[in-house]
Amino acid sequence: MGNCPLLFMLSKIIKLAQLFEKLASKTLYHGTCIKNIPSIKQHGLIPQVRHWVSDSYGCEIDLDEDSEEYSGLSEENRPKFDITFATDKEELSKALGAAIAAVAGYLKKSFHDVTDEEIRALGAIVIMYDAEEAWEHKPEEDPHGQWEYENQGYVTVEPGDYFSERCQSIDNVLTGEPMIRLLRQYGVWPRDWGPDKLKNQKELLLKHFVPIYKNRQKELIEKMNELNDDEINKLYYKVYKNYG
Numbered sequence: 576m577g578n579c580p581l582l583f584m585l586s587k588i589i590k591l592a593q594l595f596e597k598l599a600s601k602t603l604y605h606g607t608c609i610k611n612i613p614s615i616k617q618h619g620l621i622p623q624v625r626h627w628v629s630d631s632y633g634c635e636i637d638l639d640e641d642s643e644e645y646s647g648l649s650e651e652n653r654p655k656f657d658i659t660f661a662t663d664k665e666e667l668s669k670a671l672g673a674a675i676a677a678v679a680g681y682l683k684k685s686f687h688d689v690t691d692e693e694i695r696a697l698g699a700i701v702i703m704y705d706a707e708e709a710w711e712h713k714p715e716e717d718p719h720g721q722w723e724y725e726n727q728g729y730v731t732v733e734p735g736d737y738f739s740e741r742c743q744s745i746d747n748v749l750t751g752e753p754m755i756r757l758l759r760q761y762g763v764w765p766r767d768w769g770p771d772k773l774k775n776q777k778e779l780l781l782k783h784f785v786p787i788y789k790n791r792q793k794e795l796i797e798k799m800n801e802l803n804d805d806e807i808n809k810l811y812y813k814v815y816k817n818y819g
Contacts, residue, residue, distance in 0.1 A: 600704075600705040600706070600707050600708070601705075601707040602663070602664065602702060602703065603662065603663060603702075603706040603707065603710060603737055604661060604662055604663070604664070604670040604700055604703075605620060605662075605703070605745075606669075606670035606671055606672065606674030606675070606677065606698070607673065607674060607677045607698075607699050607701060608674065608677035608681045609699050610681055610697075611677065612699055612701075612748055615701060615745060615748070616748070618742065619742045619743050619745060620659040620661075620701065620739075620742065620743040620745060621659065622739060622740050622741065623657050623659070636654070636730060651727070654728050654729075654730050655728045655729055655740065657740065658729070658731065658732070658738050659739050659742075659743060660673065660732075660736055660737065661706070661710060661737040661738070661743075662735070662736065662737060663737070664761050665735075667758065668763040670700055671694075671700075671763050671764070671766075674694065674698040674699060674700060675689050675694060677698070678693055678694060678697045678698050682697070687768070687769060688769075688770060689770075690769065691765065691770075691771040691775070695755060698750070698754060699748055699750045699754065700748070700749045700750075700758075701745050701748050702746055702747040702748070703746055704746045704747075706743070707737075709739070709743060710737040710738065711738050711739060712736070712738075713726075713729070713733065713734055714734065714735075715734050715735045717734070765778055767779060767815070772808075773804050773807055773808065776807055776808060776811040777799060779815065780807070780810060780811055780814060781796065781799060783814055784799075
């Protein structure tokens with residue numbers, strides 16, 4: 576009986592350690608189009624060449640794994656293109672980019688022509704909680720080229736990417752306003768490019784200046800509305816590109 580308090584305490588410590596381990600494990604994100612969601616919910620994320628990869632590399636790299644171009648390479652060094660990608664919150668812009676590429680493919684539009692409203696209506700962010708261990712990760716820095724040397728086949732994997740050649744289960748999907756709130760939370764929305772560029776630049780400028788001129792907000796908005804498109808664009812890049 577004398578050991579019961581000690582066992583109880585050890586049990587609590589183990590549970591607490593497990594909780595901390597769970598909290599430390601990264602949540603990962605994957606951008607897509609709502610048309611893919613039924614399949615993703617049923618089968619998970621299936622490794623394949625998506626619009627984001629084909630748009631980024633299609634003109635530079637033959638994306639056919641069976642191409643004669645790769646016939647002389649060992650299996651280890653042959654390019655691997657059927658991959659699914661994810662990112663963490665620090666690079667959530669990559670998930671947004673993947674969602675925009677998927678929407679562009681669905682609408683048969685150019686990537687840069689997709690509007691904010693189309694992203695809001697057709698984009699989706701897939702979420703995987705505590706997922707870090709299930710995915711491969713390319714480090715942000717590879718000073719001695721060790722990762723590149725050992726993983727020569729992953730030619731479409733960028734520094735910081737999480738990727739997998741296996742199907743990956745998902746936990747949640749955000750679309751519409753919940754998706755936009757997530758993107759805003761991590762500072763990747765609104766965009767400062769695309770068809771809604773100037774409207775968004777004005778919103779971001781107001782966000783920057785309101786805390787500075789908090790007692791003159793009405794005057795600030797009036798002055799901002801007096802600026803033409805070129806003046807808004809120049810002011811935006813002066814504020815955000817030069818001073819962050």
